[in-house]
């Protein structure tokens with residue numbers, strides 16, 4: 001098994017060894033500066049050039065565009081239907097409806113981009129199945145069903161009985177479930193590489209291996225400092241994922257955890273046996289979610305959102321390669337699919353997850369002319385297109401449907417400062433895992449576990465979707 005930070009997708013897309021764009025070596029000027037070349041930054045660059053082809057757009061990426069979480073995630077392209085109860089609670093009914101429609105459109109826009117731009121990112125709009133794996137989880141989707149009913153959003157979620165769930169994917173753990181039709185899968189590294197190629201063709205100046213060390217407002221402009229030179233820009237888009245924690249104004253705006261994945265050798269016979277040939281992406285119903293999908297070459301990619309909390313903005317190290325977590329993920333995979341007992345796991349990898357206290361992505365205005373997009377909480381593939389578009393509109397000073405989305409500058413919720421964020425987060429994470437393991441085994445979690453796992457909600461930090 002190959003276990004490293006890059007994982008399977010980057011290798012499959014043939015990106016290893018691809019020449020990077022030259023690093024910045026002198027001072028430059030831009031209308032729009034973009035910091036970070038994951039999906040958020042790439043989409044922002046794409047939309048900035050689409051909206052204003054004459055604008056000078058400069059993108060600075062610390063490594064190679066798309067080699068961060070954007071190139072190595074699960075490839076679930078979700079809308080925000082499962083966020084509806086949370087969206088309603090925070091923004092009210094009208095704005096919740098607006099958000100979920102914008103997120104639907106974002107999923108569609110990714111498919112249209114791939115088709116129109118000839119990007120073969122394996123975009124497969126086959127929907128998302130959420131399954132229950134224990135009596136405790138049998139009704140997990142009821143708040144979502146109620147929210148859909150309340151908003152007149154018919155057809156957004158379909159409740160399934162056990163037979164219907166197992167007809168889609170016959171894991172012995174599955175009980176009842178819910179199906180969300182607006183969802184797709186992609187090969188994430190192919191999508192990132194396609195976006196990178198198209199923005200370069202569109203005339204975005206991309207400098208890779210160029211880390212932005214500081215950003216400040218000066219005389220109505222934004223100045224970014226890198227080891228090779230400064231960029232002075234009319235506006236900046238901050239799209240550095242979990243590394244945004246390094247930017248002082250955002251230190252209390254997010255926390256950082258990690259997720260780890262493995263992928264099997266091609267197992268088309270197992271997929272046939274499971275009846276899992278429709279291309280749906282699937283999860284269980286835990287907060288520390290297990291997520292899995294098939295690939296075009298007949299593999300099962302399987303991940304767990306129960307990775308460790310990262311200290312500060314330390315996105316490397318155990319956030320990416322964590323042998324202990326990987327051993328757990330392999331064991332979980334074989335519990336969901338005992339048929340894989342003797343099948344090889346070919347790759348393992350992981351990455352940081354930028355978690356917002358509301359568990360909803362957001363755009364935050366920072367200083368005079370900088371706009372940050374983050375907080376995807378493990379669900380960035382679909383929404384990043386919409387957030388990138390909002391960031392481009394804001395940076396270009398355009399007032400449109402994207403720059404006025406409800407998640408642009410929402411009411412502030414802060415996470416506790418260090419050392420409480422890391423130490424407290426680690427204790428709470430362990431309590432949630434203990435609680436959900438007990439629930440999965442039809443046991444009652446002890447009172448202390450229940451108390452500790454409930455702390456986030458009591459201090460205004462949402463856990464779950």
Ligand SMILES: Cc1cc2nc3c(=O)[nH]c(=O)nc-3n(C[C@H](O)[C@H](O)[C@H](O)COP(=O)(O)OP(=O)(O)OC[C@H]3O[C@@H](n4cnc5c(N)ncnc54)[C@H](O)[C@@H]3O)c2cc1C
Nearest residue numbers: 036038039040062070073074075076212241351379380381
């Ligand atoms: C294992 C795993 C599985 C996941 N599965 C899914 C999934 O199935 N579906 C889903 O929707 N989401 C999933 N996610 C989350 C998803 O990958 C992210 O939400 C999404 O990629 C965020 O994109 P981004 O562009 O905001 O950040 P990133 O992809 O983190 O990109 C940020 C970029 O900024 C660069 N950077 C950082 N600091 C600087 C600096 N100072 N200067 C310049 N550049 C800098 C980084 O090198 C990086 O390339 C998963 C994440 C992981 C780790």
